[in-house]
Amino acid sequence: MFNLFKFASPATFYPLAGRLAMGFGIASAILLAIGLYMSFFVAPTDYKQGEGYRIMFIHVPAAWMSMLIYVVMACWAAAGMIWHTRLSSMMASSLAPTGAMFTFIALWTGALWGKPMWGAWWVWDARLTSELILLFLYIGFMALESAIDDPRRAARASGLLALVGVVNVPIIYYSVQWWNTLHQGSSIKIVDGGVESSMSEIMVWTLLVMTFACWFYTIAVALCRVRSIILEREANTSWVKELLQGAKS
Amino acid sequence: MSEWFAMGGHGLYIWGSYGVAALYMIVEVILVVRRRRSLVQRLGRMIRMKAHADLEVPK
Amino acid sequence: MDKALLEIRALECVRGDKQLFSELSFSLEAGSLLHVHGPNGSGKTTLLRAIAGLVLQECGEIRWNGELVTQQQDEFNRELLYLGHHYGLKFELTGYENLKVFANLSGSETSEHEVEAALTRFGLAHCVELPVKVLSQGQKRRVALARLLLQPSKLWILDEPFVALDVAAVELLLEVIRTHVASGGMVILTTHQEVAVEVGSLQHLHLGSSVRQH
Amino acid sequence: MDKALLEIRALECVRGDKQLFSELSFSLEAGSLLHVHGPNGSGKTTLLRAIAGLVLQECGEIRWNGELVTQQQDEFNRELLYLGHHYGLKFELTGYENLKVFANLSGSETSEHEVEAALTRFGLAHCVELPVKVLSQGQKRRVALARLLLQPSKLWILDEPFVALDVAAVELLLEVIRTHVASGGMVILTTHQEVAVEVGSLQHLHLGSSVRQH
């Protein structure tokens, strides 16, 4: 989805990112409002879990985003390594904090869901553990990046780390199948074009709306952050000077 | 109303989840916007000062 | 004259937010020496390291034998000997052991005898058995330079090789460089000292506020 | 002429199983410069470090103001500034911070302004805010040398101070040394380079196969 702009130069990308961020931000706010309304007022009470299952509508999108963002981040890092495009590594580092946040939200909401459902805040189950590791990977990525002074070297080093760490994502995803665990397996499957699910239709729709809201939110925040990063790294170029002088005088 | 907030006994857990998630997202947005704004200010000041210095030195 | 072996085209290097040089182009054929001049911090070391592949250039290309060096790293490294500010010696090993390791890694079959001869030539006969860390500054430098006699590389990149050497050793090194160039080798060097590096085909490159070339 | 401030009597230094020099005696009064000559490994660095108290001599004595330095270590250290092969800089700190630390440690009240002036004098004005580790070799050296302008020590011991400096910086350093000697300071230095260290009262000391003195 970000690939469209891969070869764009920072100078042309900067204003474009501003407009896109605004658009995605608004879209995500609207979707979030609809999604929240659906999850609390439209979706029916679950016959097995009662009201508690409503945590799902934030837990599952956050868990999905946490993994997706890491993969996207690794892809950007790989692109930066292969083609030496400056923008790619900036995109990678702009995604990391949001990814870490969603990982934390998945862990937190999972723990709050686990107490009423399993009777424990935390069990050392494969999926839970690997999600925790994912959080450490994000933190390691950010720590390494902040420890290196030279931004270009920092981008390359942390990009390499992201690539090495990406092997963990399939482990998280398939952990439920490899080890039989407490945590629930996939309840939504994509079978030749159609979506098949064990949940009621309205729950699936709510989940999808919330997922897209989170997705758009991520894009908006990442674009906004990448604008700051572009400014920081390109502070000495003439286009930044013109831009800032124009804005201030 | 308060019955709805209780969520069938699971209120604490549900509101704990949604509350923290909302808090985090709002804080993140604020941080991102603030970072950009202060950066634009700082760089702008730097560039303007440099322009001044360049003007004054040759004279 | 031969076709140029080493070709630099439109090279640009940036460190931090400082552009050290840009649009730098030159070429070097077999049997010639390039002397890079410039004040402190003008980017001589950076240029030399970029050619050796230790620093990534911002743009521009470096060709060896007509091909990009990045596409033939191993072959290029076989033809290259880089000696920088650092000695690149393990201080716990003796001079002999240090040289032996480098000779083995460069893939050349170097006999014990040759290593000893190189050390003797650089006046280190009486301290072969001392670990490098107790040697004097100039002696350390001599050990590092003894590699020049052992590795059959074509291109020598020497970053201030005369530092810490006494008069006799400077003479010796000049002699070694002259022989190398005369037999078709290539040398790129920098130095702030006044030394007479006169050889057949000599080029000068000036880095600094304004980049000139002659 | 004054009474000699620094006196060396029958000094002998041994490293490993090698006697570097023995029966070495000389004295130095205020306003004079001692240039120590000798080939690589002849013991120049060892002699300088012995005077600075960084190496223990085998026998002989070193007197400052007529008293043994070992008995007035603190006072002697206050009068001494030693710059060796190593830069003695913290690579993570900026040049400014490095100098500030040294100034503070030496107990002298050095203002921000003075430190900046010293850096500017050594041509480092545009890189005060860079950590020393990214500076070029010559720039690092210049930072270390800027200490000379900040600490009011009488005796400077400089081990090959001209290494890595470009022509302008060598000139500048010579100027600084001349001023120091002219105002009653004392300098002991070694160098392999041909530089014109001509000052009022100049002594030479030759170390090496045969120890001579004039």
Add this chain to the structure above:
Amino acid sequence: MLAALRCMVIRDLTLAMRHRSDVLTTVFFFIIVVSLFPLGVGPDAQLLKEMAAGVVWVAALLASMLSLTRLFADDFNDGTLEQLLLVPQPLALIVLGKVLAHWIISGLPLVLMSPLLGLQFGLEGDELIMLMVTLLIGTPVLSLLGAIGAALTLGLRGGGVLVSLLVLPLYIPVLIFGAGAVTASAAGMGADGHLSLMGAILLLALALAPWASAAALRISVE
């Protein structure tokens, strides 16, 4: 190719032998950490036996990680690393040589010590052998993966703790299968599945980690 590998290994082993105390400290650290647990958990023999494999494995992880911080640091500081980047051999091969030497110095002694520590925790016969075998397959993976982290943090302030943050998450699959194999064999189940998975991980690490470390080194030296 092989000559260069051999040369690197011998060089690093010679260097290590020049300071023998460095080698010993890793082993002692391993022994001490393992011995701390019975003190913390209490003397219950059954409990100790059940946690034995996990504890020995975690201690091995920590010991290997601590010794890693110095894998490239010395070469980096004295400029040898630069020269190693320039020798006409694939850098990955050089890295492999260094990692091999590191394993011989700090991994192999752990493998050899492990049966003794297992005995202290009440492991017996087959379990002891299984513990040794898993460590034998697993510790090279630790050295290989750790090299990536060590290369990435080269020359950084506070590299020691940073390297643990980067490397420990990557170690986790090895830990799970390694300790799992011992537990499974203690429970009478076959551990073949675990072992073959570990073998696969080792092969994968052997094939990829040297390249990744080489790339990281190039970034750090610049």
Add this chain to the structure above:
Amino acid sequence: MLAALRCMVIRDLTLAMRHRSDVLTTVFFFIIVVSLFPLGVGPDAQLLKEMAAGVVWVAALLASMLSLTRLFADDFNDGTLEQLLLVPQPLALIVLGKVLAHWIISGLPLVLMSPLLGLQFGLEGDELIMLMVTLLIGTPVLSLLGAIGAALTLGLRGGGVLVSLLVLPLYIPVLIFGAGAVTASAAGMGADGHLSLMGAILLLALALAPWASAAALRISVE
């Protein structure tokens, strides 16, 4: 006297705030090490609950020890330590100030994190509080004793592992009583005895360790 102490503490805290990542990495190291054990031992909740106190305590020992190696190192390398030896205040007081700052930076965060980790291991209510209290009394002792080891190994090659050899044995009494108190209170027995013993150890360490470290520093700087 007190002014000098305060000055030292504030100086060290300011320095730590300059590299905030250093502070965070200690906590993360602690969390990661604790999280490694369940992966090695397996998910059996009962087993995990029994070993919880021991594991958290050992991890605290290791985290505190690792951060210790840098307690005096920076000051030593840049020559500040020499200067500190010369100020007209008892050296033991200076050391106490540094240790206090070290505890605030690396001990206190562990204490604050411990209930969360306890929860993951299934500890509840009283046990959690007991875990926190023992760590609150115990971690200052770790910093105090560790300072002696850090001072002794100052400037030595491979100091990191050496310090662990010197210091870990000294830590053992704290570990036994600290983890013991939690286990005892979980078993429903009173932990008062353990706690008062730990208090005594703390007082003793507070009275003696600064002097010992000061003496060690004088030896190392010479």
